[in-house]
Amino acid sequence: MRVISxxxxxxxxxxxxxxxxxxxxxxxxxxxxxxxxxxxxxxLTKILQVLTQKGILQSYRGPxxxxxxxxxxxxxxxxxxxxxxxxxxxFDKCLLGLPGCGERQPCPMHAYWMGIRNNLKSEFETTSxxxxxxxxxxxxxxxxx
Amino acid sequence: MRVISxxxxxxxxxxxxxxxxxxxxxxxxxxxxxxxxxxxxxxLTKILQVLTQKGILQSYRGPxxxxxxxxxxxxxxxxxxxxxxxxxxxFDKCLLGLPGCGERQPCPMHAYWMGIRNNLKSEFETTSxxxxxxxxxxxxxxxxx
DNA sequence: AATATTTAAGAGTATTTTGTCTTTTATAAA
DNA sequence: TTTATAAAAGACAAAATACTCTTAAATATT
Numbered sequence: 001m002r003v004i005s006x007x008x009x010x011x012x013x014x015x016x017x018x019x020x021x022x023x024x025x026x027x028x029x030x031x032x033x034x035x036x037x038x039x040x041x042x043x044l045t046k047i048l049q050v051l052t053q054k055g056i057l058q059s060y061r062g063p064x065x066x067x068x069x070x071x072x073x074x075x076x077x078x079x080x081x082x083x084x085x086x087x088x089x090x091f092d093k094c095l096l097g098l099p100g101c102g103e104r105q106p107c108p109m110h111a112y113w114m115g116i117r118n119n120l121k122s123e124f125e126t127t128s129x130x131x132x133x134x135x136x137x138x139x140x141x142x143x144x145x
Numbered sequence: 146m147r148v149i150s151x152x153x154x155x156x157x158x159x160x161x162x163x164x165x166x167x168x169x170x171x172x173x174x175x176x177x178x179x180x181x182x183x184x185x186x187x188x189l190t191k192i193l194q195v196l197t198q199k200g201i202l203q204s205y206r207g208p209x210x211x212x213x214x215x216x217x218x219x220x221x222x223x224x225x226x227x228x229x230x231x232x233x234x235x236f237d238k239c240l241l242g243l244p245g246c247g248e249r250q251p252c253p254m255h256a257y258w259m260g261i262r263n264n265l266k267s268e269f270e271t272t273s274x275x276x277x278x279x280x281x282x283x284x285x286x287x288x289x290x
Numbered sequence: 291a292a293t294a295t296t297t298a299a300g301a302g303t304a305t306t307t308t309g310t311c312t313t314t315t316a317t318a319a320a
Numbered sequence: 321t322t323t324a325t326a327a328a329a330g331a332c333a334a335a336a337t338a339c340t341c342t343t344a345a346a347t348a349t350t
Contacts, residue, residue: 059298061295064295065295208319210318
């Protein structure tokens with residue numbers, strides 16, 4: 001098992017790369033990013049397309065085209081990114097996978113799991129992409145294997 | 146995305162079912178369980194086989210055969226079960242999927258994620274299957290859709 | 291206008307996970 | 321000892337996820 005999908009990992013890595021190179025300011029070339037991060041170009045393109053469709057990134061085609069932030073990384077929360085990459089119901093899912101699990105018809109782990117899940121949710125909601133990106137830049141942390 | 150795999154969900158549901166019907170005491174028939182929980186019989190069999198191989202369950206073949214707990218549910222932690230069902234490294238994985246991520250060569254999210262991960266880990270380590278099973282029995286909570 | 295560049299989109303392939311079916315092995319009961 | 325029952329094991333099929341390749345559309349430069 002993995003906590004997030006491969007696409008999610010790739011997406012987060014690309015976003016962190018962008019956020020930690022914001023002096024670059026404008027648009028990032030996807031081909032270059034794919035090489036720097038060692039992620040398949042076409043696959044990364046698709047993942048970033050989704051983020052563009054969800055209004056997190058904007059893109060331009062043609063020479064010097066690329067992808068850039070639509071909102072400032074200060075205003076982008078980790079929670080928002082995980083939902084965009086892993087599905088809107090990420091923080092609502094039943095641990096046992098039971099559909100319709102909730103207050104009205106809880107599974108045996110509902111209350112327990114909801115506590116844990118909500119902690120994670122609020123943690124992710126109060127962490128911005130800028131926070132993580134600054135960290136990356138200042139400490140020269142790696143985004144590749 | 147899902148937090149645990151489908152096999153993991155099925156395994157937990159079966160174990161909760163067993164733990165909450167402990168008056169039954171002895172062995173549980175897998176066919177019956179698969180019907181009560183609406184899980185494919187053969188698939189469930191394989192999942193329980195793994196739990197048997199990992200020393201959490203024991204099994205007997207033949208008439209009145211089945212699977213039962215090897216240790217008492219009081220002594221089985223949720224942490225142990227998740228590791229058995231999702232892999233031993235469940236609580237050690239890098240959120241970005243980077244191999245070898247750790248103190249020596251951390252990814253930008255390492256410290257942050259380690260905090261969250263360790264919380265989850267200790268939460269799961271201090272929760273027994275018996276706790277969850279008792280809950281299920283006393284409150285008549287559902288394990289099926 | 292023509293060409294080159296770069297993302298978008300879609301079709302197709304590979305791998306992993308999930309699920310099914312069949313055969314084997316162990317055990318109990320007649 | 322034969323038969324029935326139930327888990328173990330393995331081969332196979334289907335679905336989901338991950339990845340590749342080709343074509344289309346947009347934009348900039350000449």
